[in-house]
Amino acid sequence: MFSAFFLPSFDWIQIEVSGLCNAKCLYCPHTVWQKDWLGANLSLATFKTLLPYLKKTKLVYLQGWGEPLLNPEFFEMVNLAKAHGVKVGFTTNGTLINEHIAEKIVFSQVDVLALSLAGIETNDRIRKGTSLNQVLKAIETINSAKARLKQQNPQIHIAYMLLRSNEYELERLPEFLAGYGIQEIIVSLLDFVPSKELEEECLAPQTEEDFNLLKKRAEKVAEKANSLGLKMIFNLPSPRSQGRVCSENPIKSLFINSLGMVSPCVFTGIPVKQKTNVYFGSIYQEPLKSIWNKQEYKKFRKTHLSRDKPPVCVTCPKARIELVF
Ligand code: SF4
Numbered sequence: 001m002f003s004a005f006f007l008p009s010f011d012w013i014q015i016e017v018s019g020l021c022n023a024k025c026l027y028c029p030h031t032v033w034q035k036d037w038l039g040a041n042l043s044l045a046t047f048k049t050l051l052p053y054l055k056k057t058k059l060v061y062l063q064g065w066g067e068p069l070l071n072p073e074f075f076e077m078v079n080l081a082k083a084h085g086v087k088v089g090f091t092t093n094g095t096l097i098n099e100h101i102a103e104k105i106v107f108s109q110v111d112v113l114a115l116s117l118a119g120i121e122t123n124d125r126i127r128k129g130t131s132l133n134q135v136l137k138a139i140e141t142i143n144s145a146k147a148r149l150k151q152q153n154p155q156i157h158i159a160y161m162l163l164r165s166n167e168y169e170l171e172r173l174p175e176f177l178a179g180y181g182i183q184e185i186i187v188s189l190l191d192f193v194p195s196k197e198l199e200e201e202c203l204a205p206q207t208e209e210d211f212n213l214l215k216k217r218a219e220k221v222a223e224k225a226n227s228l229g230l231k232m233i234f235n236l237p238s239p240r241s242q243g244r245v246c247s248e249n250p251i252k253s254l255f256i257n258s259l260g261m262v263s264p265c266v267f268t269g270i271p272v273k274q275k276t277n278v279y280f281g282s283i284y285q286e287p288l289k290s291i292w293n294k295q296e297y298k299k300f301r302k303t304h305l306s307r308d309k310p311p312v313c314v315t316c317p318k319a320r321i322e323l324v325f
Pocket residue numbers: 246247248249250264265266267268312313314316317318319
């Protein structure tokens with residue numbers, strides 16, 4: 001009890017329980033940097049070393065750059081996390097959700113389940129190896145399991161990727177997704193662009209004028225969604241700076257990838273060779289508390305709060321996010 005008292009507390013810890021994936025989404029570093037990919041399954045033994053911290057954490061999000069359900073120990077991790085009183089969420093591509101898995105998700109009392117989509121008719125081309133129909137079927141299967149087991153959770157969210165090639169479908173989205181029992185649609189732009197060829201897909205506005213146009217468009221779509229009982233939130237990077245802390249909240253949150261490396265956010269902890277990640281230590285080598293309290297990590301957080309942000313944050317769209325809903 002006393003040792004837990006001295007542990008740091010977090011708003012959330014994001015843990016990449018699997019850095020493996022069965023899909024090949026065109027915009028994902030896992031696809032683009034496949035040759036150098038190091039992502040793996042995090043072991044249950046390693047996960048267990050993090051449990052004491054979960055008592056002082058509001059949310060643990062079990063996902064990074066892979067498909068969490070590919071980790072055979074996933075449900076044991078969820079059960080352990082829930083037993084430590086923390087909220088649990090994860091994002092999935094939906095390909096592995098059948099009736100049995102849906103029941104396990106509901107039974108283990110996962111709080112939030114997000115399913116990824118990137119378009120309506122464009123989704124299957126952009127998110128290769130996944131399908132829109134599978135995602136919709138997965139939602140229905142989860143909803144049936146919730147009804148059968150008389151459970152309210154998990155809340156179902158859609159993590160929607162808005163790209164140049166699917167933007168023409170945006171206005172149709174609310175009507176298309178209404179009636180599925182979805183609680184939130186969270187729309188993001190391509191915040192991390194893993195190759196030059198993908199730059200074209202990123203809709204991040206470069207000027208104030210472009211930002212205002214996109215914002216207006218987003219407001220209209222969100223309003224339509226609202227009228228259909230759907231909450232829709234857009235994460236739009238503004239051309240000007242927004243506040244002191246970026247939307248990944250590195251002051252009170254962190255990311256641990258499937259290699260056990262600790263970094264401030266998913267964008268600085270991609271499990272791949274020869275990329276400039278910002279790692280502050282490995283949970284295989286030292287306790288998370290020692291990593292969090294290292295001088296260089298403290299300095300990163302202090303600098304992030306200042307005007308002179310760390311170099312990796314200076315150009316990051318997450319430092320300029322404006323929420324539109
Ligand atoms: S600004 Fe970007 S790189 Fe820096 S901590 Fe936030 S998300 Fe990570």
